[in-house]
Amino acid sequence: MSHEFIKAAFSDAVNHVASNISRYVINPDKDLTRNRKIGAANLISFMVSCGASSTKLELLDFFGLAPIAPSASAFNQQRAKLKPDALEAVFHQFNSSVLSMEKTTDYRFLTADGSTFTFFSKPSFSTPEYFVSEGHSAKGFYSMHLNALYDLHKHTYTDALIQPIHQKDEFRAFCDMVDRHALLPDTRDVLIGDRGYCSYNNMAHIMEKNQYFLFRTKDIHSKGLVGNFDFPDTDSFDILVNVTLVRSHKKTIPIKEGFYKRFVDADASFDYVAYGSLDTYDLSFRIIRFPISNDSYECAVTNLPPAEFPVERIKLLYYARWGIESSFRKLKYTIGLSNFHAYKPDYIKQEIWAKLITYNMTETLINHTIIKKGKTKHEYKVNFSMAAHICRVFLRLTAEKDPIDVMSLLCRELIPIRNEHHYPRLKTAHFRKPRYFIYRAV
Structure with missing residues (x-):
């Protein structure tokens, strides 16, 4: 090209x-x-x-x-x-034009992350949802949060969503971007995120589009998403678990054999079963645990097929996620997004x-x-x-x-x-x- x-x-x-x-x-x-x-x-x-x-x-x-x-x-x-x-609109139109002229691959690896941008403004220009105070003084600055999806192979942003700092919600932004993201013919998307993105709701939004996810999660000894399963006696493993999500405390809700029952409370977001409903939602995914040093381990969850994505490939794929962190640094300090020419949020x-x-x-x-x-x-x-x-x-x-x-x-x-x-x-x-x-x- x-x-x-x-x-x-x-x-x-x-x-x-x-x-x-x-x-x-x-x-x-x-x-x-x-x-x-x-x-x-x-x-x-x-x-x-x-x-x-x-x-x-x-x-x-x-x-x-x-x-x-x-x-x-x-x-x-x-x-x-x-x-x-x-x-x-120009951003999406340009991306679409370039994408139409490039060769497609079997998988497209997209990682999600966010970054905060600060700027000076005036009370007459900005609403309180952007204002960040400095202690008890009246001084402060203004801030907004950028949520982005980043293509790890092409090193380009495929989508973004901007939120006022006090309305920052990376879970909601991630789901919105996944839902509206255009899929490519004969290509499967793999959405990668750190443990801040690991939730049943995010998994479900990806699986509803018949795509793949890879999230780092808290270790198995914590009270996180993978903290209460039957694990092998070995320190490292790669197992498949089946989970049924419920949002009602009624014991009469049927659970399939071989499935773990998990309750999603009212404070947690889950868009496919209303709180208090007797409906259920089934998920199947791998839990992978591998060493990163002599005495520490990393834990990840994914629905990628184990034949194509064994543990070693999963490790390399997650470590590649650092590309979006580097891109934010270049976006701010090389492209110039730390030097704004305005005061107004728009x-x-x-x-x-x-x-x-x-x-x-x-x-x-x-x-x-x-x-x-x-x-x-x-x-x-x-x-x-x-x-x-x-x-x-x-x-x-x-x-x-x-x-x-x-x-x-x-x-x-x-x-x-x-x-x-x-x-x-x-x-x-x-x-x-x-x-x-x-x-x-x-």
Whole structure:
């Protein structure tokens, strides 16, 4: 797939939204209907190609230092008319176009995780659901949570859902994304999550779509989901269990032979049996326990077939989940999603969707860059930081006047792959406050 096709897929997605702009504006009868320097298509393209400099500098770069470049005030007036849904629609349209041109595989491995984005705002702009106070003082900042599904092979985001920080619900977001996720013909999805995603409800949503899951869970000695089964005497094992879920305390509810009865209380979410109902729901899955050091063990649950996915492959597959953690770091600090250009939550959502598009375009360009292998100590990959900059420039209007051989540029920006490097995970999350606008050069 050439860089021209990738840019055409983005342009088609933008033009599709621009041609139906009445669906994505505050006032459908008048907003973004006039022919202006920064109309709907330019507005979306600018936000996707925008870097971390001030809005004024980014506009000058986008319009090729032309004297007619719109002001930051004009941009803010235009973006106020646009709903975040417009950028979300471009994100999905672009993903769909690229996916239609790529080869399908037997399995698609998708991992779920979330990340929090902080920003400064004003009480007049934001509702309390975004506000995070600092102790007992009136000072604080604002925050929203991004839930995402990430393709571990293509290194791109396939779906996302944004929530105010005080309405954060990763279980609900995961189920919503699974339910609406488009399936590929002749391909089975494998949804992977850490133990924060391990629940009967999440399992059921995946199995209802006839797909697969792999979740890390608490160890068998805890009171978690797998804490009360009959396990072998060995420390490591791979067993199949059958479970019947009930939501009523009546003892007359029939349970099949060989099934464990599990009660789902009122506080736990389960969308397929109402609390108090006499209905039941059956689940079958593997419980796998394997050592990760001389004295510690990991435990996982999955419905993947054991013939194709023995324990060793399950271990490698779960460890690959770390890819989404790395992607969040690149999304924030390389793509620039820690440097917002706005105060209002809807504008922040616009920028989150815009940066997700930029990230996916960058990784798509990298995926289709052909790297010649030589007799070297290490294999090489494209430098993501340089690729992100090249992608941003490639999207700007000046790139259409002066064509860029993107793939040749990317082939020159290589770094060695050193998989032997390992770094200990921090025991506590490394939190960073949002940065004020004054950090930028004017």
